[in-house]
Amino acid sequence: MTRLIVVSNRVSAPVDPAAGSAGGLAMALSAALRKYEGLWFGWSGETIEHFTGELKTEDRAGVEVALVDLEAQDVEEYYNGYANKTLWPLFHHRVDLTAYERSYGEGYERVNRRFAETLAPLIQPDDIIWVHDYHLIPLARDLRRLGITNRIGFFLHTPWPARQLLVTLPHHRRLVESLFAYDLIGFQTQEWLDLFRDYVISEARGELAGYGGLEAFGREVRIGTFPIGIDVEGFMEARDSREGVRTYDRMAASAAFRSMIVGVDRLDYSKGLEERMLGYEQFLQDHAEIRGDVFLVQVTPISRDEVDTYQDIRARLDSLAGRINGEFADMDWQPIRYLNRSYRRDQLAGIYRAAKVCLVTPLRDGMNLVAKEYVCAQNPDDPGVLILSRFAGAAEQMGEALLVNPFSREEVADAIHRALTMPLDERIRKWQALMKVVQDTDVGLWRDAYVGALKAIQLSGGDDDAVPARAA
Template sequence: MSRLIVVSNRVSAPTDPAAGSAGGLAMALSAALRKYDGLWFGWSGETIDSFTGEMKVEDRAGVTVGLVDLEPQDVEEYYNGYANKTLWPLFHHRIDLAQYERSYGEGYERVNRRFAEVLAPVIKPDDVIWIHDYHMIPMARDLRRLGVRNRIGFFLHTPWPTRQLLVTLPHHRRLVESMFDFDLIGFHTREWCDLFTDYVVSEAQGELFGHGGLECFGRRVQTGVFPIGIDVDGFLAAKNSTLGTRTYDRMAASAAFRAMIVGVDRLDYSKGLEERLLGYEQFLQDNPSMRGEVFLLQVTPISRDDVDSYQDMRARLDALAGRVNGAFADMDWQPIRYLNRTYRRDQLAGIYRAARVGLVTPLRDGMNLVAKEYVAAQNPDDPGVLILSRFAGAAEQMREALLVNPYSREELSDAIQKALTMPLAERVRRWEALMQVVRDTDVGIWRDAFVKALLAVETEPEKTQWAGAA
């Protein structure tokens, strides 16, 4: 292939490849783009009064990035609207929060078309295009309409919803039909892939062929399961860095011989934060002898604060944390330390390492890499215990974690008690099995597996032309 072109809503290529705050996904994709002299294309995060269609090209630590500015209306309808108020809650089974407004859908279609119109002129005949996530589901269709004949892959970083919920989306069939202009569609887990297949076969009367192939709407697409992971070597280096070690020492001293439980999640209703605090409250009620011996450090950076449902959730969490602390705290002990701020990757590694329990309890999650980071940060001779929601994508692989139903506060309470009292031999056995999973699903392995599969897909001549109306 000539180049790899990565397309995502926001370009996250690091300006400094050694930066401790750079995410593993950004590092892995940046490495591939440097290898293939590729391009990372997406929204700049900036707005302009009138859309110009101009691409700003920059070099970020050896990675060429192409950036496009959007109009304020684009951002409101495409990003804040359809992406985050319609698809995100729907894909996480929160149709009670999903907003189905016609203007949102129109903005979503318009922005994807604009992205395609800006990108298409710079695509070379042998380029391979890899589009990421729910923000850009129709983009392959728009590229095909502009005559792009290249291989185009898509990876969904969220869950795929059940068919019964997806059909509540107006024009759900049109959205799924647009996905058949990709050559390969990737999911984190077999469950998400099977749910997509169920919609195509049961709702759209599609058919299966070969291994993971689907035929529908007069076209064929290949599907596959590609579980994403972390940059293992990079994370271990961050854990052992000066700042990582210093953070560990600081947290170990701050714990003052108490056992620390840690949760790290951005503010989002899919993360099960309220249910987690209620489960921890239940644990304190069930185990009075452990009061003063344990505390929960919950790190929750604020996100999407301009969305009403997130503002409401933030207020509820503030009140809930205050209630628990008010009911159980003593003069020298606070049961919950609730922080609304962001930490660097090396700092988080030190925090994870100091925690006796990692509490990862989303209500629904595509994968959840915090679970894998927590495992990677542990001391092999004295590892902590991972408590993991069975509704996280990671649960499909990480069977040696304590798997829980996050909706049950009693089950969370029991799991916390079991984790804190687990014998060393069992902790080591579970950690070794989990760490092998983390290594086997390294983000570099994920990246290479997807690109290899995309290059192996047999392309269809009919994908070189627009096959039907939207």
């Protein structure tokens, strides 16, 4: 019987699927693994003195997970180093923040090789393998070297960088060549797929093949777009749950008849948080007549705090939020509530529902599911307005949002004013169109489309009659 093996840097299968804090992606992949009697493999998050390859297996709500510990040096070079100081900034067009350290690349190669050596004995002949994200780009190449011939797919959750930026990466050709050990490569949007194809054709002298394929490095790989979504039904249940309703009531009461704007982002320079606050500040400067009638709730959990760049942005945001509050606050009004903590999914749904406007303004983002969650949380009879960066992957689908250039504080300020003054009939029309997008790109549909496309590829390297869903 065919099993599905999911591989990611960290295993996020929920211990309790009924918990409101479980993410939609984790729930969708867990459901797929239960359906195919599969396995989720990844790093445990723990470190040991010497790598042994010893596996820790456990059952998480019907999903078998296999966890491996890494050495502290592995974590520093592979995870903090190459993944988060090299590939992450580069893939988000921040060459100025990209660290090109040889030891990082060596650690990245070493950990992917260790993952492959640990995973290979678990693979059965009929298994299909689904690898996730930039941490594990070379994994299929290392599995092939160990004799694994199964179908292996890769999905990139982040953007793919422009060719002119990717070539700044030492050994960029080797990195891209390793992707051709996969059978199917999935991207969030057509833009990211086109940038990948441009590199392959221009730098590797690759050629287009039939049915959404690329030929290069002596091998053909299928490529396709598979835009990820949220668990619509699960999110609506979280919204309507006791905790979701309670959170909505608390936020509505705390608003005291003011209009709430919300932003929810992990602390990261790619999210455009400084630019967002500056745009909000511009709005306050431009519209003194409504200053006391609106406030921004910015939820920003801290992440990767051991990386210097993230420490720097945290300090700048603390200072910027304090400066704006100091300049504009009154005795009974604070313009920004800046919260460095995480909230459960049901609590976030309540927060979204209470907000008249949602600011999703990343400088570059693979998709951004906050935009879809906000739309899903709205009251159909009185929906809020989504302001969305045109550089988020979601903008390719969600054209009825107010699309903005996040680098322009005036454009962000103008969009906030338009959103707050938008007539009800226009808000309803936009929300209905956006909600259809959210429903049509449900995470379960995304999961089934990708797995179905991977299963359709024959072990011989591809069946010309089998076309991946949404293939390019």
